[in-house]
Amino acid sequence: MNPEIALKTLLNGNLRFIENKCIHPNRTQEIKMSLLNKQRPFAAILSCSDSRVPIELIFDVGIGDLFVVRTAGHVLSPEVIGSIEYAVKSLEVSLVMVLGHENCGAVKAAIECFKSNSLQTLSPNLSKIMEHFFPVLENLSFDNECNYLYDAITKNVKYQVKSLISNDEFIANKIKKREVILLGAIYNLKTCQVEILCNGYNYIA
Numbered sequence: 001m002n003p004e005i006a007l008k009t010l011l012n013g014n015l016r017f018i019e020n021k022c023i024h025p026n027r028t029q030e031i032k033m034s035l036l037n038k039q040r041p042f043a044a045i046l047s048c049s050d051s052r053v054p055i056e057l058i059f060d061v062g063i064g065d066l067f068v069v070r071t072a073g074h075v076l077s078p079e080v081i082g083s084i085e086y087a088v089k090s091l092e093v094s095l096v097m098v099l100g101h102e103n104c105g106a107v108k109a110a111i112e113c114f115k116s117n118s119l120q121t122l123s124p125n126l127s128k129i130m131e132h133f134f135p136v137l138e139n140l141s142f143d144n145e146c147n148y149l150y151d152a153i154t155k156n157v158k159y160q161v162k163s164l165i166s167n168d169e170f171i172a173n174k175i176k177k178r179e180v181i182l183l184g185a186i187y188n189l190k191t192c193q194v195e196i197l198c199n200g201y202n203y204i205a
Contacts, residue, residue, distance in 0.1 A: 017059070025060070042066075044066070096180060
């Protein structure tokens with residue numbers, strides 16, 4: 001699927017979800033049978049694992065439409081980067097989106113950990129997740145408590161987009177050639193709207 005059409009498909013599906021006009025596509029028995037031996041998703045989504053952000057539902061898509069990778073706070077690791085590269089290289093997705101969301105618990109926990117300097121009190125596994133947020137938090141102002149959580153969430157999305165480009169040459173080249181679109185976005189829990197924050201192409205050197 002053309003990258004622009006892929007994005008339009010996602011945003012149109014999100015609009016249907018917002019307006020409670022979902023059509024629940026690609027969920028028939030025929031579709032299930034056609035996917036037994038192959039898959040051809042049109043987009044890959046790296047999202048937070050938060051249960052309030054059900055990816056296929058908020059974009060009103062069906063079985064086989066999206067390749068979804070989920071981690072707390074949508075942080076990257078070699079395994080996550082490899083999974084996204086697989087989606088681009090082997091499944092030929094034309095759109096990659098890093099999707100954060102409002103009121104993210106993982107970002108909240110990272111802020112608390114950062115401000116209290118309590119990283120060493122966490123388990124090794126949890127501390128690995130928290131460490132991914134620290135480069136964002138080090139450059140964040142905590143003066144306005146009403147805004148710094150949202151600022152941290154949006155800046156984390158942009159940071160993960162940049163990190164994906166800098167850590168995967170194959171994906172970076174695909175973006176440079178305009179064969180793949182990489183976007184950062186945020187999901188509003190109240191309105192259910194997905195807002196595009198940044199285009200990865202702008203971060204290509």
